Amino acid sequence: MDRKVRVRFAPSPTGALHIGGVRTALYNFLFARKYGGDMLLRIEDTDSSRFVPGAEAYIVEALSWLGIEIDEGIGAKTSGKHAPYRQSERKAIYKQYVQQLLDAGLAYIAFDTPADLEAKRTEIPNFQYDAKTRTIMTNSLTLDSDEVETRIKQGEQYVVRIKIEPNQEIKVQDLIRGEVVVNASVIDDKVLFKSSDELPTYHLANVVDDYLMEISHVIRGEEWLPSAPLHVLLYQYLGWTSAMPQFAHLPLLLKPDGNGKLSKRDGDRLGFPVFPLNWKDPKTGETSSGYREAGYFPEAVINFLALLGWNAGTEQEIFSMTELIENFSLDRVSKSGAKFDYEKGKWFNHKYLQSKSIDEITDIFQHILVEKDIIEDTEKVQKIVKLVRERANFVTELWQQASFFFVAPTTYDAKTVQKRWKEETPQQMQALISVLENVPDLKSETTENIVKTWISENEYNLGAIMNAFRLCLVGEPKGPHIFDITELLGKEETIQRIQKAIITI
RNA sequence: GGUCCAUUCGUCUAUCGGUUAGGACGCCAGGUUUUCAUCCUGGAAAGAGGGGUUCGACUCCCCUAUGGACUACCA
Numbered sequence: 001m002d003r004k005v006r007v008r009f010a011p012s013p014t015g016a017l018h019i020g021g022v023r024t025a026l027y028n029f030l031f032a033r034k035y036g037g038d039m040l041l042r043i044e045d046t047d048s049s050r051f052v053p054g055a056e057a058y059i060v061e062a063l064s065w066l067g068i069e070i071d072e073g074i075g076a077k078t079s080g081k082h083a084p085y086r087q088s089e090r091k092a093i094y095k096q097y098v099q100q101l102l103d104a105g106l107a108y109i110a111f112d113t114p115a116d117l118e119a120k121r122t123e124i125p126n127f128q129y130d131a132k133t134r135t136i137m138t139n140s141l142t143l144d145s146d147e148v149e150t151r152i153k154q155g156e157q158y159v160v161r162i163k164i165e166p167n168q169e170i171k172v173q174d175l176i177r178g179e180v181v182v183n184a185s186v187i188d189d190k191v192l193f194k195s196s197d198e199l200p201t202y203h204l205a206n207v208v209d210d211y212l213m214e215i216s217h218v219i220r221g222e223e224w225l226p227s228a229p230l231h232v233l234l235y236q237y238l239g240w241t242s243a244m245p246q247f248a249h250l251p252l253l254l255k256p257d258g259n260g261k262l263s264k265r266d267g268d269r270l271g272f273p274v275f276p277l278n279w280k281d282p283k284t285g286e287t288s289s290g291y292r293e294a295g296y297f298p299e300a301v302i303n304f305l306a307l308l309g310w311n312a313g314t315e316q317e318i319f320s321m322t323e324l325i326e327n328f329s330l331d332r333v334s335k336s337g338a339k340f341d342y343e344k345g346k347w348f349n350h351k352y353l354q355s356k357s358i359d360e361i362t363d364i365f366q367h368i369l370v371e372k373d374i375i376e377d378t379e380k381v382q383k384i385v386k387l388v389r390e391r392a393n394f395v396t397e398l399w400q401q402a403s404f405f406f407v408a409p410t411t412y413d414a415k416t417v418q419k420r421w422k423e424e425t426p427q428q429m430q431a432l433i434s435v436l437e438n439v440p441d442l443k444s445e446t447t448e449n450i451v452k453t454w455i456s457e458n459e460y461n462l463g464a465i466m467n468a469f470r471l472c473l474v475g476e477p478k479g480p481h482i483f484d485i486t487e488l489l490g491k492e493e494t495i496q497r498i499q500k501a502i503i504t505i
Numbered sequence: 506g507g508u509c510c511a512u513u514c515g516u517c518u519a520u521c522g523g524u525u526a527g528g529a530c531g532c533c534a535g536g537u538u539u540u541c542a543u544c545c546u547g548g549a550a551a552g553a554g555g556g557g558u559u560c561g562a563c564u565c566c567c568c569u570a571u572g573g574a575c576u577a578c579c580a
Contacts, residue, residue, distance in 0.1 A: 229509090
């Protein structure tokens, strides 16, 4: 690698950033960091009709939440030397290269309207605008130059198309897939520029910007592989072959069930987020859930995503961002698409939840409590977090695991009542109250000893007593060690709950 | 339809010609436990099919099948 590594993530601001796009951004970032290069963020907004307000800000916020840092371009701390980084703001730049191509006879002007093209497509099966068909279309190759000029002067809309020389092999060197060879005859004379909004299309803008921004490696999704030969050709036509970046086309993220590319719909359908952050579409008002709001740690999302299509070649599963950077390499990226395994995503988050400090989890949980109008002593919340965190996958699940610490049960799980609440239970519980009243403090260990002694002295069934006791305190057959619960609840509350259960059940 | 890419347990994957084909998620069983969960132990589970090449193929080549992407004045 003889030149400075510079990669870019170049999304189009058409909505929320898809999780597949996040992974592309991540791989770019890891690659840049690994080789001490630059990570750029460029906004590809050459389709004015698909622009969605707020999408750009969403992308920047999402990447920032995930810890994918931008060195240059949109969202970077300092504006880079290749500004602007929004393609809509680079109109003048592209025009110059369009003209260069036109002058060299490597591109031409076409007046065919969308309706004309549509007609041709229905008329001719497998119609493709190329060397064979451009002779029957309305363009600067079939019209004489005066007429072309007149039409333009009269304000007729046109597009500029690349003039592809057929019957030649175009080779694309892909870092992940090796050499891909395509015959130029099968690619069409793609639109490079449209007069209607004075903007280039993706293909041209992308090549021009990558060249101007000195991009060394283009790391993008596999959906771009079919158009990579066109891009290679564009580098040739523009005379930039020696500066052409290296390509790496990433495998796609697939639906967990069936097949096909993972889409926004799958999230709704299967019940998991496909976006990093919550998103409300300003046009449709439709909302989509995000990983952040679902309770995921950014580290977990990163770890999960990193392993979907890449592995270190070791048996390590948990990687910090630093470890990912150290270990990342493009030649360990797999070639085939990866089905999105949401269950494994949950497991990653569980792992991270367990490895975080109690302080950090407590802090997050305190916020959840405040939202529920519960103000509780930090020390006590810490103790609760310690007791319940191992049974949660998400901080958001902490509440359902620990709510009974804050709110006494009002209902009792019917199944458990049937199983654990027998005829003799109320009087046993009543007796238990007397026992507890005589325990000086409700320290877990001492209470346990005293209660267990009482149980054996009376020859009660340990399970019967304990499960009924739990039912009184929690209302459900769940939760941590029972005497840890009573210690935190305190004597008064514990006894009250038993009394309430005796009356209610 | 055409072009391109891909194909190892249900899923993510390791293997870069010689392995009892390894790990992880999930699943099942057992253990720990007063409950649920965690945790621990164990288990079931894979080279799409067919041809080659080779002393020897999951691994290299070809064909078939299957899946996917692309095929817009979208990116």
